[in-house]
Amino acid sequence: MVQVEIGKIYHPKQLPEMLYKCIGPLTGDVVNEEGRNLPLEMFVLTDNYPRPHFVVIEDKILNFLFPGDDFYLVHLITHSTNFDNLKIEDHHFHNSILDLSNSYITRDRFLIHHNNIIYPKNYGEFDIHQLLIDFEY
16 A cells, blocks of 8 residues: 655645644643553644645644544645745755745644545655754744
């Protein structure tokens, strides 16, 4: 089975119905069957975001309510300068077949269901570590 890869650029489908803007992760915990606390990362859904063209995968999110029904934490590639988006620079990505010279990437994170990412075709790769550092400044 083909997997969606961290850092890769993919084209989403069924937008905006299956794209959820989120705040987080927020830390919490849950008690398991043995009575031990297990740490969790939770996301709070919000709304209002620019029109995306592509998504960049930051991480895979395991769904504890519905195991196997996973989501991905993504950033959107857009032409919008609103929402405090970061201008995409050459050092952010490599092996891209896209012209990203006039594009921005959202600092905001979004959740997208794995069925709403068109794969195996990807359009390049972002350096997620460098991107997250640049989001801070």
